Amino acid sequence: MSVTIKVNGAEHRLEIDGDTPLLWAIRDNLGLTGTKFGCGIAACGACTVHADGEAIRSCSVSVADAAGWDIRTIETLSEESLNPIQQAWLDLDVPQCGYCQSGMIMAATALINESRSPSDADIDEAMSNICRCGTYNRVRAAIHAAVRSI
Ligand code: FES
Numbered sequence: 100m101s102v103t104i105k106v107n108g109a110e111h112r113l114e115i116d117g118d119t120p121l122l123w124a125i126r127d128n129l130g131l132t133g134t135k136f137g138c139g140i141a142a143c144g145a146c147t148v149h150a151d152g153e154a155i156r157s158c159s160v161s162v163a164d165a166a167g168w169d170i171r172t173i174e175t176l177s178e179e180s181l182n183p184i185q186q187a188w189l190d191l192d193v194p195q196c197g198y199c200q201s202g203m204i205m206a207a208t209a210l211i212n213e214s215r216s217p218s219d220a221d222i223d224e225a226m227s228n229i230c231r232c233g234t235y236n237r238v239r240a241a242i243h244a245a246v247r248s249i
Pocket residue numbers: 135136137138139140141142143144145146147156157158159
């Protein structure tokens with residue numbers, strides 16, 4: 100079937116099974132490989148993208164359901180310059196292996212777009228992403244640093 104999705108401001112008409120997870124349309128059809136596959140069951144957050152400004156797990160949404168949404172991926176965050184989250188991630192050396200980090204950054208960006216003064220509890224609630232390297236303390240510190248820099 101034909102499905103049109105809007106990703107990073109551009110519309111793409113795809114010939115694709117509508118049940119295909121949005122993640123695979125983003126990675127395989129559009130070649131945007133910054134969004135990662137981790138678990139495939141909406142548990143880890145490696146596949147986090149924005150849909151109409153909200154962080155969603157693209158492994159668990161069909162591409163047909165995503166038609167009509169304004170989808171943003173990690174590739175769109177730094178088209179002009181690093182956003183405050185990315186800068187804070189660099190300043191505090193947040194990543195270890197890095198695999199989970201694009202999902203972390205997308206979740207964190209959605210959080211600070213919603214709240215410019217998130218508490219530790221707000222961060223813990225919003226950041227349910229899993230990091231096998233255990234970067235959680237640096238993630239929390241970087242979110243606070245990013246908010247201070249805005
Ligand atoms: S790959 Fe989507 S939540 Fe883990």
